[in-house]
Amino acid sequence: MLQTKIKILANKKIAPEYYKMALESPEIVRTSTPGQFLHIRVSNNSEPLLRRPFGIHSIKDTGEFEILYRVVGKGTALLSKKKAEEELDVLGPLGNGFKFPVAGNETMVLIGGGAGIAPLFFLAQKAHHLRQIIVLIGGKTKDQVLCEEEFKKLGIEVRIATEDGSYGHKGLVTDLLNALLHTSLSIFACGPLPMQKRISIFSSEHNLSCQVSLESRMACGIGACLGCAIKVKGESTTYKRVCIEGPVFEAKEIMWE
Amino acid sequence: MNPDLTVDIAGLKMKNPVMVASGTFGYGEEYAQLVDLNSLGAIVVKGITLAPRLGNPPPRIVETPCGMLNAIGLENVGVEKFIKEKLPYLRQFDIIVIANIAGKTVEEYVELARKLNGLVDGLEINISCPNVVKGGLEFGQDPALTYEVVSKVRQATRLPLIAKLSPNVTDIKVIAKSAVEAGIDAISLINTILGMVIDVTTRKPILANVTGGLSGPAIKPIALRMVHEVARVVRVPIIGQGGIMNATDALEFIIAGATAVAVGTANFVDPQTSLKIIKGIEDYLIKNNIHRLSELTGSLQI
Numbered sequence: 001m002l003q004t005k006i007k008i009l010a011n012k013k014i015a016p017e018y019y020k021m022a023l024e025s026p027e028i029v030r031t032s033t034p035g036q037f038l039h040i041r042v043s044n045n046s047e048p049l050l051r052r053p054f055g056i057h058s059i060k061d062t063g064e065f066e067i068l069y070r071v072v073g074k075g076t077a078l079l080s081k082k083k084a085e086e087e088l089d090v091l092g093p094l095g096n097g098f099k100f101p102v103a104g105n106e107t108m109v110l111i112g113g114g115a116g117i118a119p120l121f122f123l124a125q126k127a128h129h130l131r132q133i134i135v136l137i138g139g140k141t142k143d144q145v146l147c148e149e150e151f152k153k154l155g156i157e158v159r160i161a162t163e164d165g166s167y168g169h170k171g172l173v174t175d176l177l178n179a180l181l182h183t184s185l186s187i188f189a190c191g192p193l194p195m196q197k198r199i200s201i202f203s204s205e206h207n208l209s210c211q212v213s214l215e216s217r218m219a220c221g222i223g224a225c226l227g228c229a230i231k232v233k234g235e236s237t238t239y240k241r242v243c244i245e246g247p248v249f250e251a252k253e254i255m256w257e
Numbered sequence: 258m259n260p261d262l263t264v265d266i267a268g269l270k271m272k273n274p275v276m277v278a279s280g281t282f283g284y285g286e287e288y289a290q291l292v293d294l295n296s297l298g299a300i301v302v303k304g305i306t307l308a309p310r311l312g313n314p315p316p317r318i319v320e321t322p323c324g325m326l327n328a329i330g331l332e333n334v335g336v337e338k339f340i341k342e343k344l345p346y347l348r349q350f351d352i353i354v355i356a357n358i359a360g361k362t363v364e365e366y367v368e369l370a371r372k373l374n375g376l377v378d379g380l381e382i383n384i385s386c387p388n389v390v391k392g393g394l395e396f397g398q399d400p401a402l403t404y405e406v407v408s409k410v411r412q413a414t415r416l417p418l419i420a421k422l423s424p425n426v427t428d429i430k431v432i433a434k435s436a437v438e439a440g441i442d443a444i445s446l447i448n449t450i451l452g453m454v455i456d457v458t459t460r461k462p463i464l465a466n467v468t469g470g471l472s473g474p475a476i477k478p479i480a481l482r483m484v485h486e487v488a489r490v491v492r493v494p495i496i497g498q499g500g501i502m503n504a505t506d507a508l509e510f511i512i513a514g515a516t517a518v519a520v521g522t523a524n525f526v527d528p529q530t531s532l533k534i535i536k537g538i539e540d541y542l543i544k545n546n547i548h549r550l551s552e553l554t555g556s557l558q559i
């Protein structure tokens with residue numbers, strides 16, 4: 001983990017509300033694993049005050065990496081205005097990433113929706129030489145389906161589901177999962193909470209191993225403030241910190257509200 | 258010649274006046290990779306209770322204009338585990354360690370003081386936590402209870418004692434005077450200010466605890482006013498805190514009468530803040546030809 005100023009190489013809109021930002025830091029590229037995140041300061045003054053967490057989306061051998069983000073509020077709006085050559089104060093890599101490759105010869109099924117696809121591409125980059133991977137992308141509408149081409153370029157099969165049927169299968173990603181149940185699977189999910197919850201319940205019903213990458217409001221990002229707690233299962237209530245024990249958890253650990 | 262930045266808080270000889278505030282720096286180890294702990298004036302660790310506490314359900318924090326609300330609910334490992342597992346780590350460093358203690362009853366505060374006696378360099382009595390049902394704020398809002406807690410803890414230990422006061426009172430001077438009468442050595446001002454945020458789509462409060470404590474730059478003017486008020490009525494050293502983001506902020510508190518300052522929320526924004534402040538204070542003293550920081554303390558011109 002380090003705190004550095006790193007240079008923006010590019011910041012491009014890739015879909016309505018979604019951006020990809022390329023940055024340069026050989027140290028971060030060298031030390032990160034898929035699922036880890038960066039805590040980024042988006043302003044030089046006190047508004048907005050806190051850093052914003054983003055997963056690492058992709059890396060290159062040349063020491064460049066990308067984040068993929070959706071503009072949802074003032075922090076991400078500010079980020080979207082940043083230009084190449086500007087610098088960002090970045091803390092990271094932080095947290096625990098995905099555990100892979102999985103045991104045996106299970107197929108890795110990566111499931112993402114919206115910006116949730118972000119860390120899964122990095123995972124695919126690192127894992128596609130090791131295991132067969134299938135990517136399932138889900139969302140309410142076509143707008144939330146991102147990175148299809150990028151996965152295909154790695155030679156990975158992509159299947160798509162949208163709730164309104166505007167693209168791919170009309171329905172939920174768990175429908176697509178159903179169709180894969182004849183092989184042995186291990187699931188890696190990131191996306192909106194209802195989707196993660198659905199996938200977690202599905203995987204426990206079918207006894208599949210499943211890792212989810214969760215979000216929580218964060219202040220420090222390094223385990224000191226105890227602000228990012230989520231409920232986990234246990235004999236009595238216990239909490240874990242998303243920033244340091246997560247953001248990737250075994251789905252069966254989580255107490256879904 | 259470098260100016261003299263050392264300060265003395267109840268016999269604690271600090272290298273410089275910049276401490277890190279309770280609950281914003283964990284037990285030190287979380288930040289050790291990013292900040293040279295040996296450079297800090299002192300560390301005040303996360304509030305400690307007798308038994309471990311789970312804390313409040315999430316969401317526990319929410320950002321607000323120039324600030325944040327927190328309702329952590331004093332999650333901590335409990336005093337035994339703190340002594341066994343957290344303290345030895347901090348003891349490797351050349352740093353003054355102050356334990357922030359919180360109890361539900363006067364007896365609990367006394368018990369905590371006994372257990373920590375001789376193990377830490379000082380105690381900060383937290384009578385101002387806004388996020389727990391019992392204890393905390395209850396004591397800090399009542400001059401008689403403040404007196405009782407401080408005097409009982411005073412009898413239990415010879416450690417330097419700091420009272421951490423709450424801004425959620427009508428007249429902070431009354432509480433400060435009670436603490437001094439009861440034998441306190443120093444006063445920390447201020448803890449967070451009670452606040453809330455509502456989500457208009459769900460009509461629910463964002464924090465599961467409904468309310469939380471406001472911290473960050475938004476509260477600095479209030480904190481400064483309170484330090485100013487208290488500095489005029491007590492003689493014990495004051496540790497100023499509340500929204501300090503840079504050296505200028507820290508200098509304002511010192512000029513208002515604070516002997517030392519504590520950096521809280523700013524640690525989340527930039528872990529280097531406290532180190533930058535130490536440097537900034539030193540630069541200010543050199544520029545203004547002041548040889549000792551103490552010459553600046555309480556030098557407010559009205």
Ligand SMILES: Cc1cc2nc3c(=O)[nH]c(=O)nc-3n(C[C@H](O)[C@H](O)[C@H](O)COP(=O)(O)OP(=O)(O)OC[C@H]3O[C@@H](n4cnc5c(N)ncnc54)[C@H](O)[C@@H]3O)c2cc1C
Pocket residue numbers: 037048050051052053054055056067068069070071072073074075076077115116118119214215216217218247320
């Ligand atoms: C570990 C982790 C990884 C993430 N990775 C990505 C990613 O790769 N791409 C992406 O687009 N988004 C990601 N997010 C979500 C992203 O951090 C939020 O969308 C962003 O903080 C919103 O900031 P804002 O100022 O635009 O929104 P506002 O709503 O104005 O933010 C207000 C406050 O709420 C917090 N907040 C708001 N939404 C979220 C959220 N969903 N999760 C956590 N905190 C939130 C903000 O950090 C801020 O403190 C991630 C979140 C976490 C915890």
Ligand SMILES: Cc1cc2nc3c(=O)[nH]c(=O)nc-3n(C[C@H](O)[C@H](O)[C@H](O)COP(=O)(O)O)c2cc1C
Pocket residue numbers: 225227278279280281303304305327329331357383386421447448449471472473474476498499500501519520521522523
């Ligand atoms: C997340 C968080 C946790 C805190 N926990 C404690 C605590 O355990 N005990 C305590 O006395 N103060 C606690 N505080 C209050 C701070 O120590 C400090 O007094 C307050 O935040 C004002 O300073 P600031 O605006 O610089 O943060 C906490 C503050 C925050 C933001």
Ligand code: FES
Pocket residue numbers: 217218219220221222223224225226227228229241242243244
């Ligand atoms: S964000 Fe501070 S502990 Fe996780």
